[in-house]
Amino acid sequence: MPQSTDRYPASPRRLGVMGGTFDPIHNGHLVAASEVAASFGLDEVIFVPTGQPWQKSGRRVSAAEDRYLMTVVATASNPRFTVSRVDIDRGTATYTVDTLRDLREQYPESELYFITGADALASILSWQDWPRLFELARFVGVSRPGYDLSVEHLAPHLEGLPPEAVSLVEIPALAISSTDCRTRVHNHRPVWYLVPDGVVQYISKRHLYVDAPTTNHLNTERKST
Ligand SMILES: Nc1ncnc2c1ncn2[C@@H]1O[C@H](COP(=O)(O)OP(=O)(O)OP(=O)(O)O)[C@@H](O)[C@H]1O
Numbered sequence: 283m284p285q286s287t288d289r290y291p292a293s294p295r296r297l298g299v300m301g302g303t304f305d306p307i308h309n310g311h312l313v314a315a316s317e318v319a320a321s322f323g324l325d326e327v328i329f330v331p332t333g334q335p336w337q338k339s340g341r342r343v344s345a346a347e348d349r350y351l352m353t354v355v356a357t358a359s360n361p362r363f364t365v366s367r368v369d370i371d372r373g374t375a376t377y378t379v380d381t382l383r384d385l386r387e388q389y390p391e392s393e394l395y396f397i398t399g400a401d402a403l404a405s406i407l408s409w410q411d412w413p414r415l416f417e418l419a420r421f422v423g424v425s426r427p428g429y430d431l432s433v434e435h436l437a438p439h440l441e442g443l444p445p446e447a448v449s450l451v452e453i454p455a456l457a458i459s460s461t462d463c464r465t466r467v468h469n470h471r472p473v474w475y476l477v478p479d480g481v482v483q484y485i486s487k488r489h490l491y492v493d494a495p496t497t498n499h500l501n502t503e504r505k506s507t
């Protein structure tokens with residue numbers, strides 16, 4: 283006799299996807315992922331460090347392996363957080379449409395929820411092949427201090443999208459940015475409690491951001507120790 287659970291198809295797993303340059307990953311990213319996971323009942327949130335973030339090509343970006351390892355360190359203690367190398371291993375400019383296609387292939391039965399801050403959300407219609415993005419995932423925009431998440435403000439930036447394509451979520455305000463963390467390290471200021479402890483130690487061990495927090499070339503090679 284079949285088990286009662288066999289009569290009903292299992293509901294699809296819900297996977298959050300948190301893409302970012304993560305240079306470095308900070309507590310604003312982690313709180314955003316945690317809040318969206320709770321609000322949408324996500325089974326897992328996959329952090330996806332960018333390979334080559336084309337919209338940041340005017341400034342220096344730390345080696346992909348350093349950003350990847352900081353992301354692993356930062357998420358290790360949460361059993362629902364994982365990290366994917368899809369964007370790093372693709373080895374070309376990172377487009378979210380490719381990220382979502384690759385993750386769909388890996389998780390064909392799952393529903394994808396792409397998590398993004400209010401700032402990134404406002405520029406989404408400039409992203410590569412943007413109409414396809416909304417066929418591949420639902421988008422969740424989270425509040426971020428200094429950026430307006432109101433429907434009135436975002437409506438012109440999201441024109442033409444079906445209303446169910448994007449959800450907006452207020453999260454606890456953490457006025458932290460990776461830019462500020464890099465500048466602090468450069469100026470010998472602490473980043474304790476802005477980033478997870480392991481990330482503070484990783485930055486120090488690898489001497490990240492000491493020399494030049496914002497010089498102008500894209501560096502995807504990992505410096506040797
Ligand atoms: N403090 C924060 N609160 C909410 N969302 C955030 C916060 N910081 C970053 N995000 C979101 O996380 C995603 C990845 O951000 P990213 O790695 O570029 O960090 P960042 O702090 O914006 O970096 P940078 O200062 O170098 O531009 C983006 O969608 C961004 O909007």
Ligand SMILES: O=C(O)c1ccc[n+]([C@@H]2O[C@H](COP(=O)([O-])O)[C@@H](O)[C@H]2O)c1
Nearest residue numbers: 301302303335337376377378379409410
């Ligand atoms: O697909 C695009 O064209 C595109 C343009 C800019 C940003 N993104 C994605 O948005 C996420 C946050 O990017 P960033 O540059 O703010 O770290 C990250 O996953 C990027 O790959 C994607």
